[in-house]
Amino acid sequence: MTYPQNAAYSQRIKVITAGICAVILTVGIARFSYTPFLPMMLNQTDLTVVNGGWLATFNYIGYLLGVVLVSFTNNLAFKFRFYQSCLVVAVLSIIAMGMTTQLELWVLLRFIAGISGTAGVILSSGFVLSWLKHHQFKPELGLHFMGLGLGIAIPGTAVVLMNHYYAWDSQWILMGLFGIVFFIPAWFWIPPPLSTQHKSTQVIVEPPRSWMIKLILAYACAGVGYVVSATFIVAILEDMPLLAGKGDWIWVILGLAAAPACFLWDKVANKIGELNTLLVTYALQFVAILIPVVSSSLIANIIAAAIFGCTFTGIVSLMLTYIGHKFPKNPAKAMARLTICYGVAQIIAPAAAGYMASHNGNYQLALIFTSMIMVAGMAFLLAVKRDKFIAPKSD
Numbered sequence: 001m002t003y004p005q006n007a008a009y010s011q012r013i014k015v016i017t018a019g020i021c022a023v024i025l026t027v028g029i030a031r032f033s034y035t036p037f038l039p040m041m042l043n044q045t046d047l048t049v050v051n052g053g054w055l056a057t058f059n060y061i062g063y064l065l066g067v068v069l070v071s072f073t074n075n076l077a078f079k080f081r082f083y084q085s086c087l088v089v090a091v092l093s094i095i096a097m098g099m100t101t102q103l104e105l106w107v108l109l110r111f112i113a114g115i116s117g118t119a120g121v122i123l124s125s126g127f128v129l130s131w132l133k134h135h136q137f138k139p140e141l142g143l144h145f146m147g148l149g150l151g152i153a154i155p156g157t158a159v160v161l162m163n164h165y166y167a168w169d170s171q172w173i174l175m176g177l178f179g180i181v182f183f184i185p186a187w188f189w190i191p192p193p194l195s196t197q198h199k200s201t202q203v204i205v206e207p208p209r210s211w212m213i214k215l216i217l218a219y220a221c222a223g224v225g226y227v228v229s230a231t232f233i234v235a236i237l238e239d240m241p242l243l244a245g246k247g248d249w250i251w252v253i254l255g256l257a258a259a260p261a262c263f264l265w266d267k268v269a270n271k272i273g274e275l276n277t278l279l280v281t282y283a284l285q286f287v288a289i290l291i292p293v294v295s296s297s298l299i300a301n302i303i304a305a306a307i308f309g310c311t312f313t314g315i316v317s318l319m320l321t322y323i324g325h326k327f328p329k330n331p332a333k334a335m336a337r338l339t340i341c342y343g344v345a346q347i348i349a350p351a352a353a354g355y356m357a358s359h360n361g362n363y364q365l366a367l368i369f370t371s372m373i374m375v376a377g378m379a380f381l382l383a384v385k386r387d388k389f390i391a392p393k394s395d
Helices: 001-030 033-043 047-071 074-095 103-134 146-162 168-188 209-240 247-258 262-272 276-292 298-326 330-359 364-386
Strands: none
Touching: 001 033, 001 047, 001 074, 001 146, 001 168, 001 209, 033 047, 033 074, 033 146, 033 209, 033 247, 047 074, 047 103, 047 209, 047 247, 047 330, 074 103, 074 168, 103 298, 103 330, 146 168, 146 247, 146 262, 168 262, 168 276, 209 276, 209 298, 209 330, 209 364, 247 364, 262 276, 262 298, 276 330, 276 364
């Protein structure tokens, strides 16, 4: 291997690491920390289950706003500045959560934390994908989206350790300060965005509108499947007598299962195709969502958490990589548009689940409803598969 090749591979490691750190900070810590913090906030503050659902909803409203903003701009310089602003907002919004007990301020802080999530899921993934293509590396995002699993496991472990020593407010502040560890590489190592240049003389055929609508609806269903469990899983498990006190650790297990999943699902997709792999992940997530409904066993719920962790991250990675390949001229914009309906689902579902739980006294109805939505998502994926459009190969 020559020196330029060594330098290129070294830069590749830094770029992928920067992307992973952006996901851990803006999605893992700024968003997912709320899940293990929620039971503490319900116990130690005046927050109610319904308002807890609304806090999650406003987080996703912020995320959706960021996605919409990204989807309607082609200005790469603006996207890069917006990415950097999101990193700053993520750290500050996390710290500020521990400095107030006013519901209105919590709503505002969860909203702006949601906006920052755009940097991890959409912008950094687009920057990384474009950089990999531009430098003739394999354009896969499996490693990048390891940040989703690590973003659950790392802060989740921190919460388990802090629970013995600190109240809920101190934990938010310490988590924000911890986020600076990931802020530094996410800021300094991410490359400025590159407009992907296709050297092939072949005309790029982009998918028709009908094909895109089916894929969007399938992804929206996955948004519901993801958000209900991701928001309430610790609270759900803590409500079970046999699992009380173990919810945080199961959340960590979920994150550990999620960390390598995207990379492994990439390998599966290379064997059986992306759509077939997505159908497998949807079916497994359906099972994972239903297990807490039918069993309060510790082993069963650990298995469910592990399945959920490895499937929801796989769905995000596979979907965004898939759509990025089909719209190679501007992958970040295509990813953003696909994510809009996913974001809408994340806005509606937590509040609806919160009301169902408040009315029924448990989360079972919400989980059953969520599992049915995943079945609908599989139906939309099958419709995409039956579509006559033959998408161009990415390589």
